[in-house]
Amino acid sequence: MSLKEFLKPEWKKIILPVIFISIFIILIKFSYDTASLFDKYMCEMLSVAKQRQVYIEQNNTEALEEIEIQSENLSNNFRSEVEKNRLLKLADEEFFFHTFMSMKKINPLLPFPCEHNIMDLRYKHCRFYINEEAYNCFINFTSFENIIFGFNKEMIEYKKVSFFDISSNILILFIEGYLVSCLILFCYRKIIRKVKNEL
Numbered sequence: 796m797s798l799k800e801f802l803k804p805e806w807k808k809i810i811l812p813v814i815f816i817s818i819f820i821i822l823i824k825f826s827y828d829t830a831s832l833f834d835k836y837m838c839e840m841l842s843v844a845k846q847r848q849v850y851i852e853q854n855n856t857e858a859l860e861e862i863e864i865q866s867e868n869l870s871n872n873f874r875s876e877v878e879k880n881r882l883l884k885l886a887d888e889e890f891f892f893h894t895f896m897s898m899k900k901i902n903p904l905l906p907f908p909c910e911h912n913i914m915d916l917r918y919k920h921c922r923f924y925i926n927e928e929a930y931n932c933f934i935n936f937t938s939f940e941n942i943i944f945g946f947n948k949e950m951i952e953y954k955k956v957s958f959f960d961i962s963s964n965i966l967i968l969f970i971e972g973y974l975v976s977c978l979i980l981f982c983y984r985k986i987i988r989k990v991k992n993e994l
Contacts, residue, residue, distance in 0.1 A: 807976065827924055841932050847866065903920065910925050
């Protein structure tokens with residue numbers, strides 16, 4: 796079989812690339828939707844967490860009670876936003892994480908969201924989906940209580956996910972899926988021909 800015949804377009808060879816790209820788009824949508832919530836609530840939630848720590852150290856029970864109410868209201872608002880988003884409501888973050896990691900085995904260049912596992916520096920090729928304001932709030936909070944996360948700003952600089960990151964990876968996934976499909980069909984047809992010849 797020639798290379799031209801091996802790569803010849805067929806609808807069967809498009810199925811796997813479409814599956815890869817569809818999964819990737821869902822993961823990107825999940826990442827953007829999560830980041831949108833972080834953009835809206837992260838600074839305020841981290842500020843409340845910082846105040847809570849200060850009041851605990853000061854043993855200020857009255858202020859602590861107020862901040863606990865404020866924290867609970869923020870958490871309720873956050874959960875309410877999640878409930879309104881069908882994808883976030885249905886998806887499990889752990890499932891999302893493992894699915895993204897599985898896809899990265901197919902394509903290591905996929906832009907994994909840094910904010911989802913910022914403590915683990917194995918994921919060097921990651922991009923932030925949160926905006927820079929939320930990122931700075933996060934960094935400032937960790938400077939205040941870096942023992943919680945164990946990293947500093949220099950470890951992961953802010954790199955926003957771009958259209959190029961997404962579009963280039965869609966192209967890579969398509970090519971990979973297409974080549975794998977070509978190989979699968981080639982092996983399948985070779986086996987079929989061998990079986991027919993033996994009959």
